[in-house]
Amino acid sequence: MGGDVDPETIAENLSALSNPLRIRILLALAETRRPNWDHRGMSYSDLRSAVGIEDGGRFNYHVNELRDQFVRSEDGQYWLTTAGSRVVDEIYAGTFSAGHEAVSGPLEWTCPADGKRLEAAVDTGVITVSCPDHGVLFDMTLSFNSPRGRDPDELFAWANRRALWYLESVSWDVCPHCAGRFEEAAIAAHSPESETRLETLGCETATMVIVGMRCRRCGVSFRVPAFYYALTRAPTIAFLHDHGIDYRTPELEYGSTAWRCESEPLGDGVLVRFEVDGDRLEIELDDALETRTYRRTLATEDR
Incomplete structure (x- = not known):
């Protein structure tokens, strides 16, 4: 448990939400952000009318229970705090309604290692993508309501983009869960065990480098192959684009068989090499995962 977490204070704040009328107040205030995101407030009379409460004393009591933590007021105007907005977002995402949907089915993508569908x-807000032989290759949390009106391929594409955003957030030193800062990255060579998801990547596993990051605030840890961080850097994006590969889609790992990569740890960073159709990119990231140098050559020039 994080050192700055106060369970008593959190429980007290969350108890302010344990009334349907207060939820209606939050939802009414959320309407103000719909037209143009001006974050304008609602007047006392408009808010009271929106939630349909004739008893002024009762209305004041419930608004005051939300005040400061979830609702702010100034000059007769009321609006959501950041916490109030987050609560509304999770309400619409179905997080608190326990009405999640389950979806399953085959994807258009195949396992890079054996070509099987x-x-x-x-289920319960998590997507898992599996190969019959290699087990789970990918998983990511999604909103509970995300399956509604979407097929498995759409959900996989969205989850892949979400995973890339996680990587970018981590490399910006912002935890995607709590916005905390990370401890110094641990960069080291790794030899994956057989039949693991790492073996299905288009990477030379004998020289695979893993980057480990741990959030100082919430303690969540990330252990990710270094080449994933290189994927989100401008030189790599341009390199793959020149070969008709969109790094933002599952195509790179599950659609294209023409690419290869390898990585090696440096004293203060990592070197990642990508190769597609005889064209090679070498990109060097420092210990903060920022691009230090890059070089693009034909693979035959190095022989």
Whole structure:
């Protein structure tokens, strides 16, 4: 548990939400952000009318229970705090309604290692993508309501983009869960065990480098192959684009068989090499995962 977490204070604040009328107040205030995101407030009379409360004393009591933590007021105007907005977002996402949907089925993508059709399953807000032989290759949390009106391929594409955003957030030193800062990255060579998801990547596993990051605030840890961080850097994006590969889609790992990569740890960073159709990119990241140098050559020039 994080050192700055106060369970008593949190429980007290969350108890302010344990009334349907207060939830209606939050939802009414959320309407003000719909037209143009001006974050304008609602007047006392407009808010009271929106939630349909004739008893002024009762209305004041419930608004005061939300004040400061979830609702702010100034000059007769009321609006949501950041915490109030987050609560509304989770309400619409179905996080608190326990009405999540389950979806499963085959994907259009295949396992890079054996070419077998991948299967996706979404349940309780988590998507898992599996190969019959290699087990789970990918998983990511999604909103509970995300399966509504979407097929497994759409959900997989969205989850892949979400995973890339996680990587970018981590490399910006912002935890995607709590916005805390990370401890110094641990960069080291790694030899994956057989039949693991790492073996299905288009990477030379003998020289695979893993980057480990741990959030100082919430303690969440990330252990990710270094080449994933290189994927989100401008030189790599341009390199792959020149070969018709969109790094933002599952195509790179599950659609294209023409690419290869390898990585090696440096004293203060990591070197990642990508190769597609005889074209090679070497990109060097420092210990903060920022681009230090890059070089693009034909693979035959190095022989």
